[in-house]
Amino acid sequence: MNMNESSQPEFFTREFTQNPYPVYENLRKNNPIYKVMFPSGEFGWIITRYEDAVEILKDSRLSKDVAKRYGAENQSIFVNNMLFSDPPDHRRLRGLVQKAFTPKWIAGMRDHIQTIADNLLDQLESKDQMNLIDDFAFPLPIIVISEILGVPLEDQDKFRMWSNTIIDATSSEHAEMFEQHAQEFIEYLNAWFDKVRKEPGNDLISQLVVAEEAGEKLTENELLGVVALLIIAGHETTVNLIGNGILALLEHPSQRDLLIEQPELIHQAIEEMLRYNGPVEFSTSRWALEEIQFRDQFISQGELVIVALDSANRDEQQFPDADVFDITREKSPHLAFGKGIHLCLGAPLARLEGEIAVMTLLRRFPNMQLQADVHQLEWRPGMIVRGVKEIPLQL
Template sequence: MSEQPVLLPYGDPTFLADPFPLYRQLREDGPVRRAVIAGGLDAWLVTRYEDGLAALSDPRLSSDVRDAADPRLIELLPAFERESMTSNMLRSDPPDHTRLRRLVSKAFTARRVAELRPRIQEITDRLLDAVVPAGRAELVADFALPLPVTVISELLGVPVDDRHDFQRWTDAMVLRGERMPDPAVVNEAWQRMRAYVTAHLEAKRARPGDDLLSALISAHDEEQRLSQDELIAMTFLLLVAGYITTVNLIGGGIAALLAHPDQLTLLRDHPELLPDAVEEFLRYDGPVNPGIARFAREDVEIAGVRVPRGATVLIASAIADRDPGRFPDPDRLDVTRRDNGHLAFGHGIHYCLGAPLARLEGQIAIGTALRRLPDLALAVPPTELTWRPGGLRGPAQLPVMFTPGGRAD
């Protein structure tokens, strides 16, 4: 293994558009290696599938950022926000993680999510109704973004009209380029998001409804199973995680099909392949990129490589999901692929709680777009597409053209 950290060049538009040639080289170089990732942070990349699968279930690797040796990770959180914004399921370990996840898990079971299908289809058709007469659209802003934002807002009981505000604050907090963001900008976004969440919780407490936030407020006020910090953190996590990856799944999935017209035609002609196709989009070019961060509680050996205590370990699912040792012909998009045990949703106790909802939204959104937007094609050369910076991957915009007039069934 090379001792010199490799730099992931997040300032290079060519890399952002297609990071996979470099990823392939990193995987071939060795199973674990040091790298400089988004934000200029040092990390140990786990690049192969079996090692990544094991690491995601290794209790020696913590989800709590407070276990990280690099002080920049925690310093990005303003001091008065650190407790609340690290008190969520994503950044906690058992027993707190077990308790927090149990409070919301019933809302995201396969059965409960299936009950949302008619409403998701209704929102999808309404959004497409607005663009089909024109024969052109920007499918991220017009479709891929407002769909999951509307769904999670309704599930939580949050006004969907506020989406532009919390989207702007979220981008400031979570998107990473090649350098660390301006702490003042991140600080302001944290404060605005916390103020928004706190005000909405107070309004919901005064007028509870039949929604998930009202149930969480009850768990805090009456059952005392949530602290105030945990209630704020849970609301923030559900709101942001409920849309930020799904928009990239929808936009990225459609972009992948447009780059592979044979697969687009196959999927349009055989819509029964949609469940397999969504899994393939998640494997081939998923919304979490390059992967999932953990922090070593102690010195850990991974694939024969010693990783020191406090190190950031990046389980590079985007690299591992193209490991030829696990997936035949891994660089080929194949919507008929079976046995697709990708790592895009993680693994183990932190496996993505919203996976059933994301899958359903992806299937409905992409399937309906293919049905209602005939002759769908990019409206610009592929080289003009811009992609989101580090941590989350998807097209920032997706301008398309199509034959107008496709109607909802």
């Protein structure tokens, strides 16, 4: 995928999905603010350099509110939440959820998450193979977020199916399933809210429903949007943090050996996994509220702007030896969880889950090996998450 300055980079092909980094490197050098047609058919700008990405993620001239761009009647129910809103709505919606994700509360979850990880790996003790995603990386965070929200654990496979369809909706193979799965998800949540109104518990959905009953806190659509976001974002990021992180260790055996010998490096290792091949490839959409001159480009009012987070995290100007996976790298200001007011609310929880998952796996199965050619692994389609569908391991 060598490109000279005049050639057009190939976006959103299978080859790009497998390894987008050569395309990103070329763009950072030659076209750091690049206009492209996205899989949705909409033209917009991709930002690839770190310094530019930080500015764009904090720029108040860009809106995340879909209703402002397309009209409230044309927006999906899944965007009625803090991720797709501007101040002052953003502060109100985020504030309601933030109470459940305090540092003290997250720290108190450590032992419980460790128990979940141990229980999942106990089930594999007698086996000599596993699929990392299905057997461990997916169930761990979905169990945690299901317990936080108070939804039944036996429905986790439904959540996974609905979540995958919604996340991957930008790829054509999932577009036709979107309406059906979105409707099923909405009906499920509405039925659950009715149940919680009659018998509220101590879980987060009960708190949000009670807040809604108290008036002016959440509308019905916002309740749906916020809970859907928590279910989807509450596990998608962590699934791919664990998957991509373990994959990086398997591809760099010396780094894996170092982490086994020095487990205290786990905090730095997780930050490097997030930087090196982060679980969220692109930021969610922003639209220009006015014409903006950004560097040497003019972004017209209403135009779409997206940050390639995984490109910014490989920017040589910000990270020396950016393409090297190094778990001893000093504190990393990577953008895996975004920047500014939309910085990921669940980042501390994802980090904790990632640390526990990686270290528990290494302790139990220090000699695990990848049971596939790394170049043949199938990466998920769609424009938001970066993750592999299956990672077969020999234990």
